[in-house]
Amino acid sequence: IYSLLIVPLRVQDRIIGTLGLSRDAPGSPYTADQERFLQQIADRAALFIENARLFEEVKQQSTHLRALTRRLAEVQEIERSALARELHDQVGQNLTGLDLNLTIIQGQLASVPEPGRTFIKPRLDDSLALVEEMGERIRNLMGELIPPVLDDYGLIAALQWYRRKIASRMGFTITIRAKELATRLAAPTEQALFRITQEALTNVARHAQASAVTLTVETEGSTVCLIIADNGLGFVSTGIGQKTTRERWGLMMMAERAKSVGGQCHIESTPGQGTRVVVEVPYSETA
Structure with missing residues (x-):
């Protein structure tokens, strides 16, 4: 090699590579104008390379984010199903048992002497109403989670x-x-x-x-x-x-x-x- 000219590929303050020219035959060395021209080419090439790298990085991040979002949607459906089953199998059954017990107590209320009966009855009625209201809310929630x-x-x-x-x-x-x-x-x-x-x-x-x-x-x-x-x-x-x-x-x-x-x-x-x-x-x- 008789002449060699190398300039950096620059992106802001970083050097991401080099661009070089060489001559295999005798001749005059590269001039300052040729060096400036090669540097201009190198700067444009560096910008193109960096843009391509950033585009690929954004593309990969976007793909990853879409995959995460899709997985989140899948997990949401799984959790909705699990929560609906839990509400039906556990909370719903417990409320049914509570309603049954309160109804039995209500049936025995006539045997409670006064003034206890008068004191207990409105509270018992309120409790039964609350159980019914809670049951309705749970049924509504189950319907939103897994709409039949x-x-x-x-x-x-x-x-x-x-x-x-x-x-x-x-x-x-x-x-x-x-x-x-x-x-x-x-x-x-x-x-x-x-x-x-x-x-x-x-x-x-x-x-x-x-x-x-x-x-x-x-x-x-x-x-x-x-x-x-x-x-x-x-x-x-x-x-x-x-x-x-x-x-x-x-x-x-x-x-x-x-x-x-x-x-x-x-x-x-x-x-x-x-x-x-x-x-x-x-x-x-x-x-």
Whole structure:
């Protein structure tokens, strides 16, 4: 080698490599202008290499985050099932036993002399009412954890049931625009759409200050489209990064639930004009 010119590949204050030229034949040495020109090429190459590295790193992190989000959705379903079984097998049975014991005591109340009977009766009645109220709350909670209507009658019936169930406590009206599907969707698809609806309505209740929500289910060829639209505050769609961790997780969970059944979910929102959650999934029929 008669001449050798090496310049650094620089990214800010770091050197990530070198770029070199060499001459195998006699000739004049490299000039300062040639060195500056090679350095310019090296700087551009270094920027390209660094951008490619960062892109791949972000891509890997995004893939990992999506996998975590999907796994979280799976774990949620497992925990919902486990909690529903625990409520039914343990808490429900204990309440049934308590109700039975109180009823037996109530039947023996006539043999209690006064003034004890007058003192005990209203408290016993209150206790029975509390047991009944607690039983109803547990049944409602079990229904939200594992909605039997979804398994038995399908998505549209489950959405109607859920609307009736939450209407009194959500603070906004819910209108459903949907026709019964010609055939049932596959169970994972129904479950994904139902959970997305739950998450979206929870977000509306917490953040949107809406007075009305419309749930639309429609089919277009081989695609089922679910739209949850509210008339609330709305937000800048590009500002999702400024949302709280819980809000971001909620949006990611909805997206991953859609992806898990081969679909997609995106958010459309404008400040002062409400928000639309649009979910599109393949029309995969139940087996």
